[in-house]
Amino acid sequence: xxxxxxxxxxxxxxxxxxxxxxxxxxxxxxxxxxxxxxxxxxxxxxxxxxxxxxxxxxxxxxxxxxxxxxxxxxxxxxxxxxxxxxxxxxxxxxxxxxxxxxxxxxxxxxxxxxxxxxxxxxxxxxxxxxxxxxxxxxxxxxxxxxxxxxxxxxxxxxxxxxxxxxxxxxxxxxxxxxxxxxxxxxxxxxxxxxxxxxxxxxxxxxxxxxxxxxxxxxxxxxxxxxxxxxxxxxxxxxxxxxxxxxxxxxxxxxxxxxxxxxxxxxxxxxxxxxxxxxxxxxxxxxxxxxxxxxxxxxxxxxxxxxxxxxxxxxxxxxxxxxxxxxxxxxxxxxxxxxxxxxxxxxxxxxxxxxxxxxxxxxxxxxxxxxxxxxxxxxxxxxxxxxxxxxxxxxxxxxxxxxxxxxxxxxxxxxxxxxxxxxxxxxxxxxxxxxxxxxxxxxxxxxxxxxxxxxxxxxxxxxxxxxxxxxxxxxxxxxxxxxxxxxxxxxxxxxxxxxx
Ligand code: C2O
Ligand code: CU
Ligand code: CU
Numbered sequence: 299x300x301x302x303x304x305x306x307x308x309x310x311x312x313x314x315x316x317x318x319x320x321x322x323x324x325x326x327x328x329x330x331x332x333x334x335x336x337x338x339x340x341x342x343x344x345x346x347x348x349x350x351x352x353x354x355x356x357x358x359x360x361x362x363x364x365x366x367x368x369x370x371x372x373x374x375x376x377x378x379x380x381x382x383x384x385x386x387x388x389x390x391x392x393x394x395x396x397x398x399x400x401x402x403x404x405x406x407x408x409x410x411x412x413x414x415x416x417x418x419x420x421x422x423x424x425x426x427x428x429x430x431x432x433x434x435x436x437x438x439x440x441x442x443x444x445x446x447x448x449x450x451x452x453x454x455x456x457x458x459x460x461x462x463x464x465x466x467x468x469x470x471x472x473x474x475x476x477x478x479x480x481x482x483x484x485x486x487x488x489x490x491x492x493x494x495x496x497x498x499x500x501x502x503x504x505x506x507x508x509x510x511x512x513x514x515x516x517x518x519x520x521x522x523x524x525x526x527x528x529x530x531x532x533x534x535x536x537x538x539x540x541x542x543x544x545x546x547x548x549x550x551x552x553x554x555x556x557x558x559x560x561x562x563x564x565x566x567x568x569x570x571x572x573x574x575x576x577x578x579x580x581x582x583x584x585x586x587x588x589x590x591x592x593x594x595x596x597x598x599x600x601x602x603x604x605x606x607x608x609x610x611x612x613x614x615x616x617x618x619x620x621x622x623x624x625x626x627x628x629x630x631x632x633x634x635x636x637x638x639x640x641x642x643x644x645x646x647x648x649x650x651x652x653x654x655x656x657x658x659x660x661x662x663x664x665x666x667x668x669x670x671x672x673x674x675x676x677x678x679x680x681x682x683x684x685x686x687x688x689x690x691x692x693x694x695x696x697x698x699x700x701x702x703x704x705x706x707x708x709x710x711x712x713x714x715x716x717x718x719x720x721x722x723x724x725x726x727x728x729x730x731x732x733x734x735x736x737x738x739x740x741x742x743x744x745x746x747x748x749x750x751x752x753x754x755x756x757x758x759x760x761x762x763x764x765x766x767x768x769x770x771x772x773x774x775x776x777x778x779x780x781x782x783x784x785x786x787x788x789x790x791x792x793x794x795x796x797x
Contacts, residue, residue, distance in 0.1 A: 329621075330621060330626045330627060330628075331523055331624070331627040331628075331629065332627065332628045332629075333524075333525075333628070333629050333630050334560075334607060334609075334628045334629070334630055335630070336630070337531075337532045337630040337633075338532045339532050339533065339534040339605075339630075339632075339633040340532055340534075341530045341531070341532060341533050341534070342533065342534060342535075342536065343495070343497075343527060343528055343530065343533035343534065343535045343632065344528050344529060344530055344533075345490070345491035345495065345496065345528065346388060346389065346390050346391045346472060346473065346496055346498070346528060347390045347391070348390060348391050348392075348393060348490060349361050349362075349363070349384070349389075349390035349391060349392045349393075349472075350362070350390075351392075351400075357398075357399060358399045358400065358401050358442065359394060359398050359399065359400045359401070360400070360401045360402075360403065361392055361400065361401070361402045361403070362384070362402075362403050362405070363383045363384060363389065363390075363402055363403070363404050363405070363414070364383065364384055364404075364405040364406075364407055365381065365382075365383055365404065365405070365406050365407060365408050365412055365414075365456075365470060366381065366382060366383070366384075366385075366407045366408065367379065367380075367381055367407075367408060367409075368380055368381065368382055368385065368386025368387060369386060370386050370387045370469075370529065372502075372504065372508065372526065372529075372530075372531055373504065373508060373531060375508050376507055376508040376509075377508065378504065378508050378509055378510060379468075379509060379510070380468060380469040380510075380529075381408065381465070381468035381469045381470050382469050382470070383470065383472055386469075387469040387529040388469050388470075388471055388472055388498065388528065388529045389454070389470070389471065389472025390472060391472060391473045391474070391475060391490070391496055392454070392472070392473070392474045392475070393474075393475045393476075393477065393490075394445045394474075394475075394476060394477070395445070395476075395477050395478065396445055396446060396447065396448070396449065396476060396477065396478035396479070397444070397445065397446065397478075398444070398445050399442065399443070399444045399445075400442065400443065400444075400445060401440055401441070401442035402414070402440065402441055402442075403438055403439075403440045404433060404438060404439045404440070404441075405437075405438045406433045406434065406435055406436065406437055406438070406439075407435070407436075408435060409435055410435065410461070411432045411433060411434050411435065411458060412432075412433055412456045412458055412461075412465060412470070413427045413428065413429060413431045413432055413433060413439075413456055413457045413458050414427040414431075414433070414439065414441075414454060414455075414456060414457075415427035415428060415454065415455060415456065415457035415711075416441075416452065416454050416474065417452060417453045417454065417455060417589060417709075417734070417735075418450060418452035418453065418474075418571055418572060418591075418714070418734045419443075419445075419447070419452055419474070420446060420447045420712065420713065420714070420751060420752070421441075421443040421712070421752075422443060422752060422753065422755060422758070423711075423712060423752065423755050423758035423759055423760050423779065423780065424441075424755060424757075424758040425441035425442065425443045426441075426711055426712060426758070426760055426761075427439075427441065427454075427457055428457050428711065428759065428760065428761045428777070429457055429458055429459040429679075429761070429775075430758070430759065431457075432458060445476055447476060447572070447573070447714065448476070448478055448480065448481070448572065448573035448574065448651070448732070449475075449476050449477050449478040449480065449481035449482075449573055449574065450475075450476045450569065450571070450572050450573040450574075450591075450732070451473065451475060451496075451545040451547065451569065451571075451591045451593055452473070452474040452475070452476060452591075453471060453472065453473050453474055453498075453547055453549070453589075453591070454471070454472050454473075454474055455470060455471040455472075455549075456470045457761070459679060459680075459771070459773075460771045461771065462767050462770055462771055463519060463520065463551045463767035463768050463770075463771050464771075466549070466551060466767055467500075467502070467510055467512075467520070467551055467767075468510065469529070471498065471500075471549045472498075473496045473498065473545065473547060475490075475496075475545070476573075480574070480651045481573075481574060481651070484574075484650060484651075485644035485645055485646065486543060486568065486595070486645060487539065487541055487542060487543040487595065487643055487645060488543070492538065492539070493537075493538070493539040493541065493542050493543060493643065494542075494543045494545070495535060495542060495543065495544050495545065496528065496545050496547070497527055497528070497544045497545060497546045497547065497606075497632065498527065498528050498529075498547045498549045499525060499526075499527055499546065499547065499548055499549060499550065499555060499631060500522070500525070500526045500527075500529075500549045500550050501521065501522030501523070501524065501525055501526075501550050501553045501624075502522040502524055502525075502526055503520070503521075503522040503523050503524070504524070515552075515768070516552065516622045516623040516624060517619070517622065517623055517704045517705070518552040518553075518623045518624075518704070518705055518766045518768070518769075519551050519552035519766050519767060519768030519769065520551055520552055520768065521552055521553055521623070521624045522550070522553065525629055525630075525631055527631060527632050532630075533632055533633070534632070534633040534634070534635050535632060535633070535634050535635065536635055536637065537598050537634050537635060537636045537637065537640070538637050538640060538641060539598075539640055539641045539642075539643045540597055540598060540599075540640045540641070540642050540643045541595050541596070541597050541598070541643035541645040542595070542596055542598060542634070542643075543568070543593060543594070543595050543645075544593070544594050544595075544596065544606070545591065545593050546584075546586060546591060546592050546593070546594065547586075547590075547591045548586040548587065548588050548589065548590050548591070549588075550588050551588060551766070551767040551768065552588060552623075552624075552766050552767065552768065553588070553624050554585060554586065554587045554588070554611045554613060554624075554625065554705075554737060555585065555586050555608035555611065555629075555631075556583050556584070556585040556586075556608055556609060556610050556611045556612070557583060557584055557585075557586065557594075557606060557607070557608055557631070558582055558583035558584075558606075558607060558608075558609065559596070559604050559605065559606060559607065560604055560605035560606075560607055560630075561604055562582060563582075563596070563604065564580045564581060564582050565580075565581060565594045565595060565596040565597075566578040566579070566580060566581075566594060566595040566596075566645075566647045567579045567580075567581050567584055567592055567593075567594050567727055567728060568593050568594065568595055568650060569591075569592060569593035569650075569731065570590075570591070570592055570728060570729070570730075570731040570732060570733055571590060571591050571592075571714065571731075571732060571733045571734045571735060572714030572731065572732025572733060572734055573651070573714070573731065573732045574593075574650045574651045574731070575650055575651075575653070575727065575730065575731045576649070576650060576651065576652065576653045576731070577647075577648055577649045577650055578595070578647045578648060578650060579727030579728070580647060581594075581727065581728070583609075583610070584728050585611060585612065585728070585737070587705075587707045587735065587736070587737035587765065587766075588707065588735075588765045588766060588767065589707070589709055589734075589735040589765040590733075590735045590736070590737075592728065595645055595647075596634070597643075597645075598634060598636040598640060599636060599640075600636055600637065600638055600639055600640050601636055601637075601638050602636045603633060603634065603635050603636070604633075604634050605630050605631070605632070605633050605634070606631040606632040606633075606634065607628070607629060607630055607631055608627070608628070608629045608631055609627075609628045609629070610625075610626075610628075611624070611625035611626075611627070612625065612739075613625045613705040613737070613739065614705070614737075614739025614740050614742065615703055615704060615705060615739075615740055616703065619703060619704060619705075623704070623705055653731065653732075655716065656693060656716050656718075656747040656748075656749065657718075657747075658695065658718060658747070660693040660747070660749075661693045661694055661695040661747060662689075662692050662693060662694065663688070663692065663694040663695075664694065664695045664696075664697065665686070665694060665695070665696050665697070666696075666697045666698075666699070667696060667697070667698045667699070667708070667762075668699055668701050669698065669699065669700040669701065669702070669706040669708070669738060669764065669774070670700075670701045670702055671702065672764075672769055672772040672773055672774045673773070673774060674762070674763070674764075674774060674775070674776050675776075677776060678772070678773030678774065678775075679763075679773040679774075679775040679776065679777075680773045685776040685777050685778055686776070686777075686778035686779075687756075687778060687779045687780070687781045687785065687786045687787050688750045688778055688779075688780055688781070688786065689750070689780075689781065689782070689783040689784070689785075689786055690750060690751075690752060690753060690754045690780050690781065690782060690783065691749070691750065691751070691783065692749070692750055692783065693747065693748065693749045693750075694747070694748060694750070695718065695745060695746065695747050696710075696715075696745075696746045696747075696748070697743055697744070697745050697746070698736075698738055698743075698744045698746060699738070699741070699742065699743050699744070700738040700739065700740050700741070700742070701740075701741065702740060703740050704740070705737065705738075705739070705740070705766070706738050706764045706766065706769065706774070707735060707736060707737050707738055707764050707765045707766055708735070708736055708738050708744070708746075708762065708763075708764065708765075709734060709735040709736075709762065709763055709764075709765040710734060710746075710748065710760070710762045711734075711760035711761045711762065712750070712752055712760040712780070713734070713748040713749070713750060713751070714732040714733065714734055714748070715732070715733055715734065715746040715747060715748035716730075716731075716732065716733070716746070716747050716748070717729050717730070717733065717736070717744060717745065717746060717747075718745040718746070718747050719743075719745045720742060720743070720744055720745070721742050721743050722743070733746075735765050750780050752780040753780070754780055754781050754782040754785070755779065755780060755781075756779055756781050756785065757779075758779070759777035759778060759779050760777065760778055760779070760780070761775055761776070761777050761778075762775070762776055762777075762778065763775030763776070
């Protein structure tokens with residue numbers, strides 16, 4: 299929220315966004331941050347451990363996660379109070395194969411209630427870990443489901459209403475890798491921690507005592523002035539193979555990144571949020587808003603060094619707003635150091651997996667979602683925006699438009715969607731595969747198509763929301779249930795436009 303001194307001018311702000319904001323600016327931003335060439339890269343990139351699991355006699359793979367407090371030496375001087383799962387900061391990587399039934403026993407050893415959400419996972423709403431699934435301190439919650447979706451880089455994080463930015467910033471997040479036969483049959487790097495590397499990027503800001511602080515906030519929320527990758531500032535990765543696969547996850551609360559390499563080399567984009575593309579795309583950079591993932595493969599030659607950077611983020615807003623929301627920053631992220639001799643990798647750019655394209659003709663319902671201020675279609679979560687019901691097995695088109703001059707994003711639980719069009723045009727490669735989260739640039743129409751495969755459950759809801767966490771916390775979120783065909787109720791939030 300704006301600071302009190304700024305509230306007086308907040309109303310005027312909306313009308314004059316395109317004019318000078320210098321006299322009246324509730325979101326003064328942090329100026330432009332440029333760390334290119336100034337990061338030491340003194341610490342080896344830690345690889346989150348693979349989570350241990352046990353398999354029950356009936357074949358369920360059981361993981362144990364404990365949400366706990368800890369402390370981490372992020373920088374010289376005092377340690378930072380951090381939170382993690384099964385450790386001081388962040389969490390282990392869960393891996394499961396398509397077809398496996400998994401259970402996760404979450405123990406909450408924090409002093410406050412939390413939830414655990416499986417971002418990108420297709421699973422029953424009762425196991426989804428949204429704001430209604432609060433786990434009180436000392437309690438254990440044990441969701442269980444059968445993994446049934448293509449190989450993908452998913453992740454998990456808390457989702458308590460109003461507390462998500464805080465808990466995620468403290469460090470509660472981890473990766474969930476789904477594997478399947480189609481992915482296993484491809485010549486892709488997949489040796490975890492060797493040539494298949496999780497890269498969880500967070501921005502953070504430390505106060506004089508080295509504790510996390512929200513600091514200056516753009517409209518998008520708290521913006522950090524330093525980057526941590528897998529919980530470490532200034533990391534390097536020793537590369538030992540000619541091709542390395544990076545699973546990039548933007549775990550930040552608000553900051554978007556536009557990842558590329560310091561020498562301008564291109565890389566192969568192979569996967570987006572929900573899994574592999576039909577074929578790899580050769581790109582020079584790829585942008586990720588909070589919550590989005592991509593998998594890229596970068597080729598290296600022996601003995602060289604190259605830096606993963608983030609520069610020239612495009613939020614689709616006017617320059618002044620881009621600056622205040624950290625889009626003009628230039629940031630060193632991770633140094634890749636190739637060994638003097640590299641083991642050859644079999645990876646070749648090209649065809650990956652077949653992808654069933656949904657088309658407009660598949661959809662029975664169209665809805666429109668307008669993002670404005672901290673509301674979706676004029677409703678906030680705390681207005682009781684219990685919103686939509688959709689028919690199990692049905693396909694819908696959701697047109698999402700951000701009607702502000704400021705950035706927002708859109709994430710849907712319980713599905714992976716495809717983009718039919720962006721302002722009428724076909725999506726670029728990074729938006730052409732399975733997605734669960736997108737940046738919504740101002741005044742652009744995003745046409746999403748998705749099939750609700752979940753079984754009917756009228757008691758438990760999925761969420762859709764802006765994934766800028768301070769906006770989500772402010773209630774920029776709605777919910778939907780998946781119900782038996784014929785049991786849909788009239789939409790309160792969305793507008794049904796056909797059928
Ligand atoms: Cu990653 Cu509802 O969120
Ligand atoms: Cu989610
Ligand atoms: Cu938003």
